[in-house]
Amino acid sequence: MKKIKYNKALEELEQIVAEIENEEISVDDLAEKVERASKLIQACKDTLSKTEADVDKILSGLNEDE
Numbered sequence: 001m002k003k004i005k006y007n008k009a010l011e012e013l014e015q016i017v018a019e020i021e022n023e024e025i026s027v028d029d030l031a032e033k034v035e036r037a038s039k040l041i042q043a044c045k046d047t048l049s050k051t052e053a054d055v056d057k058i059l060s061g062l063n064e065d066e
Contacts, residue, residue, distance in 0.1 A: 006047045009040045016040075 016037045019025045025033050 004040070004043050006044055009043050009047075013037055013040045013044070 016033050020030075020033065
């Protein structure tokens with residue numbers, strides 16, 4: 001999966017959930033949509049983890065300067 005921006009992934013996830021909730025997805029397409037949602041969730045988790053690590057690193061640098 002190519003790199004996708006967090007907000008774009010979240011938007012697509014929300015769309016998939018809405019389609020499932022509104023029963024707009026056929027049974028034939030459900031597995032494909034669930035697989036796509038799984039990949040989007042992983043991409044979001046990866047982005048959040050990286051952002052958290054970056055913020056922690058920045059904050060640690062600030063604490064060292066004190």
